[in-house]
Amino acid sequence: MQWPKVLAIVQNNIYRMFNDRVALMFMFLIPVGVSTLMGLAFSSDSGDVDIVQSKVLVVNQDEGTTSADGREINWGRDLFVQLLVEDVPDGLNELIEGEISSDSEQAREAVKDGDARAAVIIPAQFSAQVGEGTAQVELYYNPGSEVGAAVVISVVDSFVASLNNGQAGEQLLVGMPDGYFIQLATESGQFDKIGEVAEREIPKLYTGDTEALITLDSVSVEGEVNEFDPLQYFAPSLAILFMTFTMAAGARGILEEQQNWTLQRIMTTPTPRWVYLLGKLFGTYFTGILQMAILIVVTPIVAVALGRSAGVWGTNYIGIALITLAIVAAGTGIGLLLAAISKTARQADIYGTGVLLIVGILGGTFVPVDTVPFLDALSNISLNKWGLDGYIALSADGASVVDILPNVGILLAMTAIFFGVALWRFNERLDM
Amino acid sequence: MSTFVQIQGLRKRYAHDAPFAVGPQEAGLNLNINTGEIFSLLGPNGAGKTTTISMISTLLTPTAGQITIGGHDVKKNPVEAKQLIGVVPQEIALYPTLTARQNLEFFGRMYGLGGKPLKERVTEVLEVIDLADRADERIENYSGGMKRRVNIGVGLIHKPKMVFLDEPTVGIDPQSRRKILDTVLDLNKQGMTVLYTTHYMEEAEELSHRIGIIDHGEIIALGSLGELTQKIGEKDTLILKVGGAVEPSALERLRGLEGVDAVDYDGETETLRVIAGRGRKVLPLVIGVTNELGLSLQSVKIEEPNLEAVFLHMTGRALRD
Ligand SMILES: Nc1ncnc2c1ncn2[C@@H]1O[C@H](COP(=O)(O)OP(=O)(O)OP(=O)(O)O)[C@@H](O)[C@H]1O
Numbered sequence: 001m002q003w004p005k006v007l008a009i010v011q012n013n014i015y016r017m018f019n020d021r022v023a024l025m026f027m028f029l030i031p032v033g034v035s036t037l038m039g040l041a042f043s044s045d046s047g048d049v050d051i052v053q054s055k056v057l058v059v060n061q062d063e064g065t066t067s068a069d070g071r072e073i074n075w076g077r078d079l080f081v082q083l084l085v086e087d088v089p090d091g092l093n094e095l096i097e098g099e100i101s102s103d104s105e106q107a108r109e110a111v112k113d114g115d116a117r118a119a120v121i122i123p124a125q126f127s128a129q130v131g132e133g134t135a136q137v138e139l140y141y142n143p144g145s146e147v148g149a150a151v152v153i154s155v156v157d158s159f160v161a162s163l164n165n166g167q168a169g170e171q172l173l174v175g176m177p178d179g180y181f182i183q184l185a186t187e188s189g190q191f192d193k194i195g196e197v198a199e200r201e202i203p204k205l206y207t208g209d210t211e212a213l214i215t216l217d218s219v220s221v222e223g224e225v226n227e228f229d230p231l232q233y234f235a236p237s238l239a240i241l242f243m244t245f246t247m248a249a250g251a252r253g254i255l256e257e258q259q260n261w262t263l264q265r266i267m268t269t270p271t272p273r274w275v276y277l278l279g280k281l282f283g284t285y286f287t288g289i290l291q292m293a294i295l296i297v298v299t300p301i302v303a304v305a306l307g308r309s310a311g312v313w314g315t316n317y318i319g320i321a322l323i324t325l326a327i328v329a330a331g332t333g334i335g336l337l338l339a340a341i342s343k344t345a346r347q348a349d350i351y352g353t354g355v356l357l358i359v360g361i362l363g364g365t366f367v368p369v370d371t372v373p374f375l376d377a378l379s380n381i382s383l384n385k386w387g388l389d390g391y392i393a394l395s396a397d398g399a400s401v402v403d404i405l406p407n408v409g410i411l412l413a414m415t416a417i418f419f420g421v422a423l424w425r426f427n428e429r430l431d432m
Numbered sequence: 433m434s435t436f437v438q439i440q441g442l443r444k445r446y447a448h449d450a451p452f453a454v455g456p457q458e459a460g461l462n463l464n465i466n467t468g469e470i471f472s473l474l475g476p477n478g479a480g481k482t483t484t485i486s487m488i489s490t491l492l493t494p495t496a497g498q499i500t501i502g503g504h505d506v507k508k509n510p511v512e513a514k515q516l517i518g519v520v521p522q523e524i525a526l527y528p529t530l531t532a533r534q535n536l537e538f539f540g541r542m543y544g545l546g547g548k549p550l551k552e553r554v555t556e557v558l559e560v561i562d563l564a565d566r567a568d569e570r571i572e573n574y575s576g577g578m579k580r581r582v583n584i585g586v587g588l589i590h591k592p593k594m595v596f597l598d599e600p601t602v603g604i605d606p607q608s609r610r611k612i613l614d615t616v617l618d619l620n621k622q623g624m625t626v627l628y629t630t631h632y633m634e635e636a637e638e639l640s641h642r643i644g645i646i647d648h649g650e651i652i653a654l655g656s657l658g659e660l661t662q663k664i665g666e667k668d669t670l671i672l673k674v675g676g677a678v679e680p681s682a683l684e685r686l687r688g689l690e691g692v693d694a695v696d697y698d699g700e701t702e703t704l705r706v707i708a709g710r711g712r713k714v715l716p717l718v719i720g721v722t723n724e725l726g727l728s729l730q731s732v733k734i735e736e737p738n739l740e741a742v743f744l745h746m747t748g749r750a751l752r753d
């Protein structure tokens with residue numbers, strides 16, 4: 001029976017790893033420390049509205065209508081598209097960045113994913129319904145992004161109010177340069193107060209007591225969506241980076257054991273080579289799982305201590321477990337590959353650290369690279385990218401287990417490739 | 433007397449273009465080790481001792497040749513062969529951050545031992561290597577001698593029929609060396625066959641039933657201490673300590689003296705070794721020449737026949753530490 005031997009080698013490796021103070025520091029203290037620092041450095045909750053430019057998607061499906069005097073009217077185009085996208089008044093343009101979107105579903109997805117703060121969806125019959133008093137605009141927003149959503153809601157609110165007020169005097173609205181209420185708001189300089197301003201000013205303009213023509217249908221993203229927390233990025237990105245370091249150290253242990261002759265000594269016992277390799281790999285793998293698990297537990301505690309949200313990794317535990325199992329497998333693979341192509345443990349240490357850093361940077365460990373044209377494509381070869389992408393999907397975007405299966409699949413494919421090459425190289429060199 | 437290890441036509445070269453580290457001649461290295469004996473391979477650095485031991489213990493694949501241990505061909509039945517032997521490498525092959533006990537337990541498990549029998553065996557071995565009182569300290573905190581003893585202990589964990597010891601006394605203090613030699617003698621008394629390699633002739637002389645002198649991958653002399661020294665006849669070695677360097681021409685003059693068989697000079701220790709049939713008779717002649725050459729003699733010693741002399745006789749070189 002060889003399994004007790006595999007177990008003995010696994011235990012031996014884990015024991016030695018956790019008995020090494022320097023290794024422990026690298027495994028836990030440094031990743032927690034660095035991700036905390038990065039989280040603090042990239043923190044955005046200063047409460048300063050000016051720095052948040054919220055992306056608002058405008059989906060104008062309005063087909064327009066013809067007015068009594070024969071003019072073409074398209075309220076969706078003339079008001080929403082005009083004032084939120086094409087000719088955003090000064091002041092407001094510091095707060096929102098309007099963008100046309102052609103598909104309402106895509107727009108809703110974008111808000112859900114956090115790519116936009118809100119979507120204003122204007123239905124096909126909007127202009128026609130204004131005349132009938134049944135017009136409705138949908139404002140789809142992300143409640144997690146408090147500041148941005150508040151601005152958007154009040155801006156849209158005031159548009160709607162202005163339209164409602166235009167019920168009696170169509171000409172007033174059409175002839176209104178750049179939107180009267182926007183002007184008011186600009187003067188008052190406080191966009192989050194725009195609704196309030198509108199409310200105060202509207203009665204002065206409007207004398208009738210008619211029902212509102214347009215109702216605003218505000219729909220918030222379902223479930224709890226939090227404001228993006230830098231820790232949701234840096235905790236997983238750094239945990240993965242340092243996990244790959246641990247995996248490389250584990251695999252490098254094979255070379256170390258060859259240099260201090262414990263490997264040869266094991267080979268003089270009735271123990272086949274595969275038993276040794278399997279034990280070594282399992283030992284390294286479990287160490288990596290333990291490291292990730294401990295970091296996943298510890299970083300939220302640190303976050304709470306810093307007065308941040310505890311949702312650093314999200315609550316989809318099955319998803320987190322799957323990504324973790326897969327990313328550590330890929331980490332074990334790349335670690336083994338690095339050891340297999342190195343001549344000595346020292347070489348594996350120096351070059352391996354360099355390679356892992358490059359792969360990590362490519363994968364967006366320190367700064368996201370998905371906006372850099374060439375790196376964006378290149379980052380696909382980085383295991384760090386797929387792991388990080390999976391963790392963030394789970395924590396920030398509320399992804400389901402199915403959503404992250406592609407990440408798991410890609411990571412497992414990478415694992416298979418790494419192992420294939422590494423074992424082939426190792427088999428050649430263990431033949432002494 | 434039965435044969436425990438049989439080595440036939442053994443050859444090894446590390447690369448296609450490298451010279452043979454073992455078995456430079458076509459016939460290769462041929463050797464039998466008998467059950468119950470202490471067999472020593474004596475040779476200088478780079479002679480091929482470790483290469484030979486590594487092939488017997490299946491770490492290295494021979495370029496040519498056949499090895500059987502206890503009747504098992506090591507290539508065809510490695511598991512059976514390995515179970516019979518305990519290997520003590522020249523290096524301290526231990527996990528430095530584990531304790532002696534943990535190292536013994538781990539390697540014991542590699543032999544398939546476990547549970548209470550393993551625990552008991554570990555305690556026994558710790559007694560044998562005299563480290564029971566410090567068994568729970570990390571190897572990295574041990575002295576060189578203690579590490580060597582644990583290194584040996586691991587080779588004994590599964591009660592092998594035979595143990596291979598590759599230069600087990602290198603770089604340690606005389607006391608630890610004494611302890612190790614006594615342990616080897618003890619184990620052998622209890623019936624264990626021993627293959628011992630060393631480049632210290634005193635160790636080979638004291639321990640061995642038979643000795644193989646190895647040089648450049650070849651066994652150049654084989655037999656008991658008595659048989660080997662007889663090979664060079666009842667010859668003496670004159671050991672002369674001289675102050676200052678000795679020119680090659682001076683060595684030639686000494687070699688030309690009547691009754692002198694071989695001469696070697698070690699510049700580091702400034703020692704001349706002269707082999708002669710009758711030491712006492714050639715001594716005056718040798719001293720005469722050194723005086724003539726202006727060498728100041730600091731001491732003169734006449735040694736009875738020994739392995740050092742055998743090596744010098746066979747190779748024309750001294751077997752240096
Ligand atoms: N892995 C290797 N690759 C290439 N050459 C080697 C290797 N190991 C040993 N050699 C060469 O083979 C020859 C025999 O070496 P070996 O280590 O067997 O000698 P040794 O008798 O054990 O010496 P020492 O007393 O120094 O331990 C030497 O010339 C050595 O340089």
Ligand SMILES: [Mg+2]
Nearest residue numbers: 481482483522
């Ligand atoms: Mg050697």
